[in-house]
Amino acid sequence: MDNFSALLDGFATVLHPTYLLWALFGVFIGTAVGVLPGIGPAMAIALLLPLTYSLEPTAAIIVFAGIYYGGMYGGSTTSILLNTPGESASIVTAIEGNKMARAGRGAAALATAAIGSFVAGSIATVALTFLAPVVARWAVQLGEPDYFALMVVAFVTVGALLGSSVPRGLAALSLGLFLGLVGTDTLTGQQRFTFGVLNLADGIDVVIVAVGLFAVGEALYVGSRMRHGPVKVIPVEKGWRTWMKRDDWRRSWKPWLRGAAIGFPVGTIPAGGADVATFLSYASERRLAGRERRKEFGKGAIEGVAGPEAANNAAASGVLVPLLTLGLPTTATAAIIIVAFQSYGIQPGPLLLQSESALVWALIASLYIGNVMLVVLNLPLVGMWVRVLRIPRHYLYAGILMFGALGSYALNFSPVDVLLLVLIGLVGFFMRRYGYPVAPLVVGMILGPMAEDRLRRSLAISQGDLSYLVTSPFAATAYVAIAVLLAVGLWLRRREQATGVAVTAGDGDDR
Template sequence: MDVMLSASSLIDGFGTALTPLNLLWAATGVLLGTAIGVLPGIGPAMAVALLLPVTYGLDPTAAFIMFAGIYYGGMFGGSTTSILLNTPGESAAVIAAIEGNPMAKSGRGSQALAAAAVGHFAGGMIGTTLLVVLAPTVADLAVDIGAPDYFAIMVLAFIAVTSVLGSSRVRGFASLLIGLTIGLVGLDQMTGQQRLTFGSLQLSDGIDVVIVAVGLFAIGEALWVAAHLRRGGQGAIPVGRPWLGRDELRRTWKPWLRGPVIGFPFGAIPAGGAEIPTFLSYITEKRLSKNKHEFGKGAIEGVAGPESAASASAAGTLVSMLTLGLPTTAVAAVMLAAFQQYGIQPGPLLFEREPELVWGLIASLFVGMVMLLVLNLPLAPVWSKLLRVPRPYLYAGILFFAAVGAYAVGGEAIDLVILLIIGLIGLMMRRYGLPVLPAIIGVILGPNAEQQLRRALQISDGHVTGLVDTPFAVTVYAIIVVLLAWPWLKRLLPGARRRERVEDGG
């Protein structure tokens, strides 16, 4: 029943996505996303943050169609960089470099790029199909969940991004708290009380999420690179038109199909997006491959599987983002900020209130994927030229567009100063190993979580038990406890130590 309904809504969505103007936005998004993703040092999150101001003048549907293209384009562009340059900037593309770069060095760059492109296409198609099937169901289930459940999910998101990712929990929590503090600035949403504004009129509106995102991702990154700019640089490996032979196809089709199975569920949970699933997919392909000896020296399965997993995890991310308003990756966090910019609150009601927007967005994901494949295969040699852009221009350009974006938010010069301060915080975080994702999740979800908390306690008349009076909330808190206790639990598991060593070697 649900599936039939989804199918007809999706057809309506294609009606929205396939209008000439929206096709144009999708194409613009894909091209911009790929170009910016290919540029070294710019990952999908920074790409989306930098391109936010471009969409200010657009209506929401067009803006999100463009975003979808930027997201997928950025991911594809990122893997091109890691295959041809071998020093990936974003974690999800690390795996692509392990096998893709040796392939490129041994003259098989065209095949590596093709395996990655088709992997993205397959993963994206399968992932988005799963999104179509699952999202309305999840939204239906989520309609019944109340403030205590929401609060529990948000706490889970906070704990998960700080505990699952990164090498140090205390640094993860430090980052989260910095984000929560920034989120506190401004008028209290329920009482209008000024918080951390120090009497400044400017701060009483709060610090715009776009400024925080651009500051942490773009300015922070540009300054950090400036402090450690690689002189001389490495040459990108020149590459021809991507193609795959019969033998390669025989080796890649299974990894392409297996990737989404791993990628999609990981995208939907707050575990840092594509980082873990690409790694797991890589391990799986290595274990299943008949050509184990090639791994580490350019095994095409090691490009195909993880890339497909990465793309499917992006689709999984959208399930939580659209149905629960829960961002699980930095890109989703920035997209959520963009939704809020338009006064739209993603959540279970989004599918009812904004069907045109949601289904148009989902349909345009399919459209964008086809465009990616059609455009990127022939354009790969052009994209690879972008890798040669002189670094001073590249990072000056990032600062320039970050400034445009921050100024466009409110047209006030003081925003630029705030942007720089947040950028310096981002610089410090990169220097001392504080992960950026918890901070951005804290800024975006913090105010929301506080509202849910207060609403929940209002309902229960101030009794803390009101936070745990549903089975759902209890389950979520149980997961949180396991996550928090995991380092100690892990030691109790038999053979845990040994497995760790094997994985470290892999």
């Protein structure tokens, strides 16, 4: 029960009024960026990384945890209420939730998404509380080649599974690995790919790359093909009564629990993060629905909102397990959180729970509290989020550009950084335009230097014997797992695309 008392200490820290305010700030910003199209939690955290220069670590990590969780809540509001056809295949909630909203049941959809997120998020946080120390204790025994194997797993799955095309994912990943190479080699002190530019000797700042790709790239891409005219938000009926009827509760609670059970494990393995979890939950809800209910799928079945939204949040907690215990980011947001840790000189890994025990448990405690704040903040304030959703798009993207420029300028107060930002933003624009996923690039850039380090240390230990990399039982298992994960992941994605096509086809028939 050592961990239990540590968790209680964590709560004692987080319940301090200052930290409560920071947590509130985090979940508030997180929900706002989740609601706003065009900004995700990865970008929001990247933009707020300059905060780490003036905040102490605990406060900053609490803010980032709040943004991370809040982004998951806010996203459902957007997909349920925003009336934009065309993107439904990628976000399953949009299929059912949007249909429910159009049928006048938007409040019920929002409520089941928010309460489901709360239930699953809480369950998953409990699971994280118990699992993280176990994994960390086991991970201490891992050697250098085992870590290298884990990172290869992350590279392969992130490169192959994030995005719609394997070669494009790998191209983005390699580009990220290249950007990670720029700078001074840590082991020998040699400069690599710095083109003799002094500024590049310390490497390219991840903040500039992340903000450039996510913020500037997105703004340029949307600007190039913007949907003009007023934003059409589906109106939501007011009042507590209409939120969820007894029947909605009856139909929602099982999908919530199943969503949590699916989402958390999927989140913990490097298999593409929350997207895969939401899709799996959607597919299983459809299969488990009775014959009559199954007909409702595609036309606004509440199970199709409750399950995937719960899975989404549970996966978000699951992602924190490899992040905190192995230092392994499996999504772009997790990679940016690692950067936040690093800017305090903290390296997430198996020793984190011992060396930074107070910080980690405060983080976990803040997840419990953030969850409560979010469910309180989301349901009654939905009117405000709808207003946020209605911000005219020209102001929204102008604001994104301005904050992006601020975030990169504030790094060193050097205009050169902002020029670099524009350049990377253009790269992001072309990547989006031609279907290259940007998340593998960010993950590759952050994880690349770590992987190189592990690889070279392994070979230094083995004195150049390459077989050392695969002979440890764990590493061997990991390489076998890559093959299995890839096969399963690609199969899942084919199914996902098939479902998306089927639903889109049904969509066309309605009109």
